[in-house]
Amino acid sequence: MWETSARLLHLLSLLQLKRDWTSSELAGRLEVSTRTVRADISRLRSLGYPVDARPGVAGGYRLAAGTAMPPLLLDDDEAVAVAVGLGVVATRRLGVEETSLTALAKLAQVLPSRLRRRVEAMREATSVVPGAELPLDLAALGAVATAIRGHERLRFGYTKPGGSEEARHTEPQRLVAWGPLWYLLAWDLARDDWRVFRVDRMVPHPPTGARFRPRAIPEDKVVEFVVRRVSKGAWRYRARVLVHAPAAEVAAKILAPVDIEPVDGSSCLVELGSDDPGRLALWMAQLDVDLEVVEGDELAEAFDRLARRFRRAAGDAPTT
Template sequence: MLNTSARLLELLSLLQIRRDWTSVALAGRLGVSTRTVRADIGRLRSLGYPVDARPGVSGGYRLAAGSAMPPLLLDDDEAVAVAVGLGSLAVGRAGIEETALTALAKLEHVLPAHLRPRVAAVREATSTVPALEPPLDLSALGSVAAAIRGHERLRFGYTKPGGAEEPRRTEPQRLVSWGPFWYLLAWDLDRDDWRVFRVDRMVPRAPTGVRFRARVIAEADVVRFVVARVSKAAWTYRARLLVHASAADFAAKVMPIPVEIEAIDASSCRAEVGADDPDRLALWVAQLDVDIEVIDGDELVVAFERLATRFRMAARRRSSLPMKGDVEG
């Protein structure tokens, strides 16, 4: 059995993972009696952690937002700085976006009411270099992350590419950050199948409070599935290539883009590729540093010719310039 201090930390962690816990469920997870759970809840409250209790058979405990910061050794200014910093990391490209997001969700869950306007004010008063896409709504991202962490069904309005919004009911599985967007992999309850949603097109509704048993999917499979759905859905042009490299070597070059590859022999393979236009596809293939022939795709051949002409022109103009150190006269 855990000692009192370790048990309190474990209890606090459990309260942060889910919205509601019954005393019986907490007792089972901690390996103690419900009487000990009640005593430990009282200890957390004495330390400043706001734990609400609901009486009755279906009652339980919930970690609520408090009137003061719990003893995290942070003053008000430090708490605001941490919240704003985590928010910046959550929409950045530092490789720790999801970790920052879960930490932000935990912090904002217990952030005192008088500090929330300060955090919002800093966000609203901060300008960033304009990107190709509008900034992501952190509240929407946080709501999705909280539903995933708590295994809670998620309802939201989803704006489709055509502009129409429709209601969706899902069991959220995982967030995937790729390029300028965040994507949600979720089980769509109305379609009885996996779906991928762009978070910036989602408007989460009020929490449902309905729990579900998460489906087990390997992290690598989640990423492959999302990338495949997102990439192929955006392809408006496709072509088939003969690649003068082994299937394994070519697959390593194109990861994580979902390209269908068929091995021919140890030094060649066939591949189906695609993009939203032939010129962009030609430029991407040229960057792979591998010899290819176009089997099917006349528009791609023309795009390669345009690209070759542009490259030759650029090289010719460069060669006509005087070299550094040349003296005219």
């Protein structure tokens, strides 16, 4: 005989497994009377589970969609599939990365060790095609996302670009995905200022439990702020380019967020940078539109070298 709490969980798992159950079927599975089944159904309803009943001799029960999300019961294979799926979604640019990470963090907290090993084995056995997204430390991303959602101060070790390491104590504000990299916008408590950290260089410490009140920063300015901070610190060369194409068309082709200022309906100014002006010229050429360098002698020289190389590659082909 099942204890009441265990029987309720078993009843819930049965309702989630199959669309319709008769009272006698449930009673047989639970080894109780149909009267006990009716009582247990009432208990589930009181906990927020929307269980519909069909009257009559052939009547029965069905778990329906409700107005709120009740807890779900997953078997081992389903839990592993959800964990792996959330990890995949977190690496894509679908607009739900942070939510996926917090959900993954919650799931990871309750996964038994045997299932954790299965999830890790699947990740370790998976290869990434060169040029695709970089491998992510989902545990670090999940810890950061959970701290952001819970407004909890975050301590972590951080490896600076030069290779030195230091400890940071922050109030994490927002995760920003830029190309293959993730950045954390946070208030640095030691420096009393906003800072941007690359998540792949972070090693989060155990949760502090210390809460904080989020500082004011306009939601639509977060990406712009992070891009400007990262650009100023990372780009050796900066340039402004007049692109003869509508701003919306250029923004759709340039996946990384850069400063795009519309000039008119058919052109825009793009401010961007790179460590290598030659690579930047090649990247801009892939837009397949007419360009003019407004500022940036290094980029103009790189375009000239690229043009000569292309002319040599074309040989004696006629020009138009």
